[in-house]
Amino acid sequence: MDGAEASFAAGAIGASELPDYGSYAPLSIETVPPRLAAYPAIAARLGGRPQDWAVREVGDGNLNFVYIVEGPAGSVCVKQALPYVRLVGESWPLPLARSFYEYNALVREAARSGHVPEILHFDGPQGLVVMENLSPHIIWRKALIARERHETAPAIIGRFLAETLFRSSDLSLPAAEKKREMALFSTNTALCKITEDLVFTDPYREHEQNRWTSPELDDTVAAIRADAAWKIAIQDLKFMFLTRAEALLHGDAHSGSVMVAKGADGEDVRLIDPEFAFYGPMGFDIGATIANLFLNYYAQDGRGAGPAPFQAWLLDAIATVWETFAARFAELWRTERTGDAYPPSLYEDEGQAEASEAALTAFLARVEEDSLGFAGAKMARRILGLAGVADLETIEPPAVRAACERRALALARRLVVERARIKTVAQAIDEAKAILGDVK
Numbered sequence: 148m149d150g151a152e153a154s155f156a157a158g159a160i161g162a163s164e165l166p167d168y169g170s171y172a173p174l175s176i177e178t179v180p181p182r183l184a185a186y187p188a189i190a191a192r193l194g195g196r197p198q199d200w201a202v203r204e205v206g207d208g209n210l211n212f213v214y215i216v217e218g219p220a221g222s223v224c225v226k227q228a229l230p231y232v233r234l235v236g237e238s239w240p241l242p243l244a245r246s247f248y249e250y251n252a253l254v255r256e257a258a259r260s261g262h263v264p265e266i267l268h269f270d271g272p273q274g275l276v277v278m279e280n281l282s283p284h285i286i287w288r289k290a291l292i293a294r295e296r297h298e299t300a301p302a303i304i305g306r307f308l309a310e311t312l313f314r315s316s317d318l319s320l321p322a323a324e325k326k327r328e329m330a331l332f333s334t335n336t337a338l339c340k341i342t343e344d345l346v347f348t349d350p351y352r353e354h355e356q357n358r359w360t361s362p363e364l365d366d367t368v369a370a371i372r373a374d375a376a377w378k379i380a381i382q383d384l385k386f387m388f389l390t391r392a393e394a395l396l397h398g399d400a401h402s403g404s405v406m407v408a409k410g411a412d413g414e415d416v417r418l419i420d421p422e423f424a425f426y427g428p429m430g431f432d433i434g435a436t437i438a439n440l441f442l443n444y445y446a447q448d449g450r451g452a453g454p455a456p457f458q459a460w461l462l463d464a465i466a467t468v469w470e471t472f473a474a475r476f477a478e479l480w481r482t483e484r485t486g487d488a489y490p491p492s493l494y495e496d497e498g499q500a501e502a503s504e505a506a507l508t509a510f511l512a513r514v515e516e517d518s519l520g521f522a523g524a525k526m527a528r529r530i531l532g533l534a535g536v537a538d539l540e541t542i543e544p545p546a547v548r549a550a551c552e553r554r555a556l557a558l559a560r561r562l563v564v565e566r567a568r569i570k571t572v573a574q575a576i577d578e579a580k581a582i583l584g585d586v587k
């Protein structure tokens with residue numbers, strides 16, 4: 148996007164205009180071709196006849212089905228929402244409307260920053276988004292597990308977060324438009340509830356869906372459930388998540404929501420899967436990214452000899468995400484503050500640019516502190532609750548996995564409980580190194 152915020156006001160869809168799902172039919176490998184044949188632009192992109200199209204299901208996320216469709220002329224990616232959570236099954240119903248929020252978030256992310264897949268067709272009533280097939284991309288988490296470095300990914304993600312968060316906030320949008328945007332995403336309550344429960348609540352209480360490395364971590368889990376300071380701090384963060392409508396979040400910005408590729412022209416990095424999008428605290432998205440890099444950092448000790456060089460790279464990557472975020476956010480603060488918050492009429496226009504800089508410094512310091520708290524929350528949930536991460540889950544034997552997880556939990560606790568002390572990403576990195584060093 149060039150210059151000022153693209154306005155979605157004219158085309159904004161109200162919650163009352165959610166698609167009518169009366170005709171919804173879940174796709175299967177067999178029914179994908181006839182469905183796509185009904186979309187002329189998609190059929191033309193694939194070429195040939197529907198019977199010539201090869202379909203395979205590739206979804207490895209927790210919620211949906213994803214198909215890659217290849218025709219004689221081209222290929223596409225088809226993502227369809229199910230009326231339930233894929234990971235658990237039909238016993239956990241989930242609204243099809245998550246596809247509507249994902250589509251609307253992707254449109255906004257594309258305009259505000261880029262680095263998302265191109266949308267080729269949206270079929271609201273079928274809960275279906277047809278996107279470009281990102282190839283030869285792989286999920287960043289898989290690359291990190293394999294110790295493959297994508298050198299540009301941390302900076303691209305930092306910049307993406309700065310642009311999407313700043314340009315959807317009251318720093319960029321007039322208040323009325325921002326409130327219309329909030330209204331649109333405010334009904335994505337089912338997806339928010341997943342985060343509210345799975346990140347901020349269930350890991351700290353007995354819940355049938357919780358999973359951990361047992362029996363190795365049984366004592367640790369019991370100690371965490373009895374840890375009053377942790378339970379208070381995690382609820383402080385949950386309250387922030389529930390109430391601070393600062394910016395349109397991706398909502399699930401972990402390394403499994405990033406696709407990366409190396410090509411002759413360099414690397415390509417895309418953020419995918421924003422179905423958890425809603426207006427929340429900026430630090431939540433930044434924290435999700437940082438958390439998953441820290442998880443990989445601790446997992447590397449259980450993933451074969453000689454982890455140190457890659458672990459050092461991961462810590463640099465974490466620093467780069469934050470530094471790039473902060474630098475780009477500052478640039479936008481200085482050049483694109485067109486919203487109702489911190490208006491230039493109070494600062495620069497009055498010859499008080501230094502007051503604007505002071506406000507920026509304080510703003511970023513607060514976002515940094517929030518990000519680290521949320522990072523701790525996002526780390527712990529992947530070890531204590533439903534929905535672990537492959538970085539850790541694939542480590543064998545369990546005793547080795549548990550040792551990695553204990554270190555990750557030690558950092559998670561510090562980030563959540565000692566937020567007043569660990570205020571900067573640089574400090575958090577020092578803490579992470581100290582925890583690793585203590586046990587080696």
Ligand code: SR1
Nearest residue numbers: 209232234341345399534
């Ligand atoms: C039941 S969904 C579990 C998790 O998968 C998604 O990636 C989100 O992180 C969610 O919390």
Ligand code: MG
Nearest residue numbers: 208399404420
């Ligand atoms: Mg996902």
